[in-house]
Amino acid sequence: MSSGAAIGTKGVPRAEREEQIVAEAIAEFAESGYAGASMVEIARRAGISKPLIYQYFGSKDGLFLACLHQVSGGLLARLEDAELEVDDSVASRIYPLRAIFEALDPQPHAWRLLFDPSMPASGEIAVAAREYRTRTTELAASGSTRFLAARGITSPADASALSAVWMGVVDSIVEWWLAHPEESADQMTERCYRLLGAITG
Template sequence: MTESRAVGTKGVPRGERESQILAAGTEEFGRAGYAGASMVEIARRVGVTKPLLYQYFGSKDGLYLACLHRAGDRLTGGVAETMAAGGEPDRMPLAVLAAIFATFDQDRYAWKLLRDRTAPATGEIAAAAEDYRARLDGFALVGAGQLLGSRGLSDPPDTEVVAHVWTGVVDSLIGWWIDRPAESAASMTDRCARVMAKLFGW
């Protein structure tokens, strides 16, 4: 790699600068949505020029897609690893929540990119978001099936209902958490554990 490609603006290595842009872009897209996000604001947060964003990512769509892949890969990877580790079905919901909270503790708006209603409805962004959502829905179905199976229930529609409810619960919890930056991943996990113990005896 040549020096011009390895080094970004103001002597900052290109990889580090890209990470800074992705972090700032994720927060801006998460706060304002695709439609309301400003490339100028992202550049301002990083301390670079707007043209540099286009130099690195080509377009607003390119930057959004990079932020989306960053969020989706980390989330689906963390959930997959947690579920692959196994354990009691009753404990899996809390383990998955803990993995999500840990993944996004310093990057909470990343979750919003997966369900951004202002993002393009067709094209590469839409396809990527749908793929991540489908993978997460698949994890939810597996978890719901294991949980219901441990209680002697195996009706597919019941499993779908529980998975659907679970997805909504997770989305609501993340939304609540985003608005409370002082609540750490550990404290949020503890809070959910207390609530689940009271409601479900877990």
């Protein structure tokens, strides 16, 4: 048989294979969460067998970590840039939103990896995730504190709550995007601009 899965090498170099495995793994992790994702299912998606993944990534944790770094790297960098453009107005919140939509454009569902609740609570993954989450949270928090201070509210608890809410807004709008894949990143940005306007009226 010339077609179908055969034994022996298929001539795909390691770097290329790794890239492909990570892409499929991101999709599977996003759909099923860390706990629910199955290594053999990821292998099936990539058209290879399980041991090859273990040879390249060592463990499920190793694979997830690779996915996490790929997803978070670009996203966080863009976000930190965008946050510099935010001022005291609600409307200026559009900048970080646009940054997120553009960074996520190739694989919007990658977003879910960052806040996967079924991720292990200790170990290398937890450390890396905590690092990324801390950076994200601090961005939201500093913005919220400034926003409230400009309106005469200085309670740290209020700032903390508003920061949490803002992150919830971002999360839910990205989830909405996942449910409406026909929408482009630009369209999402416009839509959010319109909604922000309506709310601040």
